[in-house]
Amino acid sequence: MSEVNKGVLVTGVIGSDTHIVGNRILSRALEQEGFRVVSLGALTPAAEFVEAAIETNADAILVSSLYGQGELDCDGFRDLCTEAGLSDILLYIGGYLVVGDQPWEDVHIRFREMGFDRAFPPGTRPSDVTDVLEQDIAARRAHAKQGA
């Protein structure tokens, strides 16, 4: 385990999606930044993200979806987390989330409404994610401490 534990992250590609390369690059970059990454790989059902997050006491789940069915695969994801006792876990999603030429703003709003804390469009670089992630995790931990 890394000395500087910036947070425990569960990553993976959801649903019947086999596009693993981008997810690997992201996971590697986050590890180098000092996060502890539990990488589930491709073809991961929603329930397995949640189960991994419970056992590893994760701070955030980072879902990749690159085949346009993200909306279908992630339906009820936040509820699943809440049921599992992870109501305050951070949920990020990124990739080619929908089919066709839809304005990103609309897509973003839909995924926010589904309970994701942040959604990232195609072309996002790992460095775009790490800073906000660190801030979000720090805020979440501070909040948890207040609650305790």
Added chain:
Amino acid sequence: MAIVRAALLIDFGSTYTKLRAVDLDRASIIGSGQGPSTVTTDINIGLDKALADLEHQTGNLPDFVHTLASSSAAGGLGMVTIGLVPKLTAQAARHAALGAGAKLIGNYSYELTDLDISQIEAQRPDMILLCGGTDGGNKAIYLENATRLAASKLDCPIVLAGNRSASDAARQSLCNSGKNAVITENVMPEYLKLNIEPAREVIREIFINHIVRAKGIDLAASRFDEVLMPTPAAVLDATRLLADGTDGTPGIGPLMLLDIGGATTDVHSICDGLPPQSSAHFVGLEEPYAKRTVEGDLGMRHTASDVVAAFGGTEKFAAQAAMDSGVVDRLLIRCRDEVDWLPDSAEARAFDEALSRAAVEVAVERHAGTHSIVQTVHGPATVQRGKDLTQIGTIIGTGGVLVHGTGSRAALEGALWSAVRPQSLCPKSAEFFLDGDYALYAVGLLAAREPEVALALGRQSLKSLSKDQSNG
């Protein structure tokens, strides 16, 4: 010829005290003895009777170099396992306990409730295995469950094999309440990584040091060197030795053992079970190399009607057995009412054959993993869940119905892959054997002292079941 070196292997069973005397130089069985199980009164009585029986066969008994025992007396090693997520640490805990030869009497997940605690108290386990969280992962539930066990009336040993960052605190809270708690390595230190050997070892040590005394087996302690393990663990060690061999002698490769009893069916598989073709994508918790499952609803008598139900119901079973369904119903009632009943007619023997075949089919299907095809944008992809048994080349049967019944080969062939369950990763083809002398427990015990002799004895005691020959 005088026997120079000999060993005595004892099984303190639930019904019988069994003995096998082994000539260590020839790696062969000199004689067998059997007496009743008298653990509830004085274990020595049954042992004396078994020794007299052995002596009756062999003449004067030699001095034994090793006298080793296994035990499944007084209910065996009854264990309750507790984990966090059912498919993850709770499953890893189950694998660890079964691999240590335990009889699972309860398996719990998440936070224990008041009802769970009173249930566990009523189950009166001999030992509890408490797990939860990866190393550095979830502590809260693991610690909460330790606190709940600390506040309970339970006084059995508790093995702690959860998140290592929380095990000290868990132990502290249990010890503060006067419980006996032992820490070992996490059964799932990283997500989906299985690590059950350390927990198995600790369970065995506690079995030797505490449970043997608690069960009254130590009353005969001066008469043997050691009770090494629960009997199912001895059988598992024997199957592992047969498959892997020793440092000097190769084994017979990936294998499976099926033990059909009156109430349960045990399945052991020794193989790595990973996807053979790299195209398959493995999903879920790792599977144990030496895997043991116990099907509590698949037995020849106490649970006969459960076998038929699990197989698909009376109609399907009757069709498979080529029997009238009215006859099946009648014989099922007989099984339930007379659990000691032995088949006494052609009809009853046919029924037993079909029942053992059905038990094998269902037990192996539950033990084996599956393949499923997922459609992706890149075309179909194969997903594997559970253990791939297709590489297994040897199947061994043991237990009364297989050893003494007819049609054992037909029953054991129920373990093979069939088009009826195409997704199940069962063995594709195998050679079939019987543990005809009930020697495997002795092989497993002897493996701890003289592995080369044990392996030779094990290989010798396997009776081949060729295709056109029945053992009846």
